[in-house]
Amino acid sequence: MRKNFLLAVYEKNYTVLNDEGINYMVKGLNENLDKFIPAEKTPMLIQTAIMPFNGMIIYDGFISTADMQLSQELVSKAFEDYSYGQKIYSLLPKNMN
Structure with a gap:
């Protein structure tokens, strides 16, 4: 699912990407988004694709x-x-969808 998300906040093990009131709890395969986008810049609009992987959501x-x-x-x-x-x-x- 590729679209625009609002990068809302970082939690300990997840990056929260929001789309119309739904929070997708996303992990990175190698690096989480907090390695590239500092917490001070959140919330911010980003475009990425999220997908299922081993029971998790990844970008x-x-x-x-x-x-x-x-x-x-x-x-x-x-x-x-x-x-x-x-x-x-x-x-x-x-x-x-």
Whole structure:
């Protein structure tokens, strides 16, 4: 599933990518996204592809970022979605629309 996500926050073992209120708990095969994008820059818009791998969600290693300032309203919505949104740790074929 390749699309634009809001990189919301880093957790200890996951990068949280948000899409319309759904939090995808993503891992890297070799490196997690926090190795490339500092936590101070979150939340930020990125484009990547996520996919299932061994019961986890991983990103494909290709990331596009947009160097733009997010509105305070969007930042607040991102943290609200992170706090209260559904968290998805594994992708099944029915979830991959």
